[in-house]
Amino acid sequence: MFLSKSAKEKAYEKWVDSLTPIGASPFQSRVFRSWASIDESDYNFHLSNSSYAKALDGARFKLAAQLLPKFLLAGGVIPLAGTHFHFVREIPIMARYEIRITLEAWDDKWIYIVCRFVSKPKRSTKSKNLAKKDIDTSSSSSASFFHAPINSSGVSMSSTPALPTDAPAPPTDMAKLTAALLASEEPDGATLHTVTVSQMCFKMGRITVPPAIVFAANGLGAPPAPSALDTYSATNPPPHWSQVQAISSRTHGGSIKKLRDFFRGGWKDVPEGERWWEEAMSGGVEVRRRRNLETLELLRRGMEGARGMR
Incomplete structure (x- = not known):
């Protein structure tokens, strides 16, 4: 309250940095928990499809708040272009469930977020002994939000148009990824109820911001080399973080306004070969992005093709 202006600015930036996932992978999953409340279930005593x-x-807003705080503080928005649903199994009324949400792929404009609605089987005496084998989700957020049930009619349905019967079979790696996305059981034994894919983009006003720039500006990126002694973090930031601070941090000569201008198109002034966000998103991150994009782009192409049908 009685701090000087410079002290307040430092305290504010320290708070923002504490929210920023410096050194994290863009593919890091988050977990959100809810339950099938009565008001969001249908006459079949399952979660209503409309509740998804x-x-x-x-869930998407919480993911954005955790992964991209600097983008949101700069005034950025993340509009939704479409969501595709694949209903696998109904969620009974009053049952608890999780939304496991992951940013899986992106191109120069679109990002694809995959959500998996799952529930864990009730524990018996035997299952309690197997609990230690469950996947550790302690690093994922356990934040809950008001009952946001999701329900299916019990019949497997998908908003994704099917491939024509004479379409060539996808490559082996693409087939494996598709099978993994639609598996009926999770690696930790949880039951899969629904898979959704959301297509979104980043906007600063009316200007579209390339996803790689947004991710790198929020500290996300590829991990250090295997020979490195430590992983990236706020105390051991990735190499590109000094570039971000020079744009966004007052103590380093930047400001939120400069960051906003950078998102609005200032990044185009950075010469080829000096674009730090490309380096931040290279390596294993780029390999996984390309692999996942091959599958997830099929959804967008299918819907764009459906628009032209008469």
Whole structure:
């Protein structure tokens, strides 16, 4: 309250940096928990299909707040272009469930977020002994939000148009990825109820911001070399973080306004070969991005093709 202006600015930046996932992978999953409340279930005593979209709104916003705080503080928005649903199994009324949300792929404009609605089987005496084998989700957020149930009619349905019967079979690696996305059981034994894919983009006003720039500006990026002694973090930031601070941090000569201008198109002034966000998103991150994009782009192409049907 009685701090000087410079002290307040330092305290504010320290708080923002504490929210920023410096050194984290863009593919890091988050977990959000909810339950099938009565008001969001249907006459079949299952979560209503219409409740999925409501749940996704909360889950996607929480993911954005955790992964991209600097983009949001600079005034950025993340509009939704479409969501595709694949209903695998219904969620009974009053049952608890999780939304496991992951940013899986992106190109120069679009990002693809995959959400998996799962529930864990009730523990018996035997299952309690197997609990230690469950996947450790302690690093994922356990934040809950008001009951945002999601429900299916019990019949497997998909908003994704099917490939024509004479279409060539996808490559082996693409087939494996598709099978993994639609598996009926998770590696930790959880039951899969629904898979959704959301197509979104980043906007600063009316200007579209390339995803790689947004991710790198929030500290996300590839991990250090295997020979490195430590992983990247706030105390051991990735190499490109000094570039971000020079743009966004007042103590380093930047400001939120400069960051906003950078997102609006200032990044185009950075010469080829000096674009630090490309280096930040290279290596294993780029390999996984390309692999996942091959599969997830099929959804967008299918819907764009459907628009032209008469």
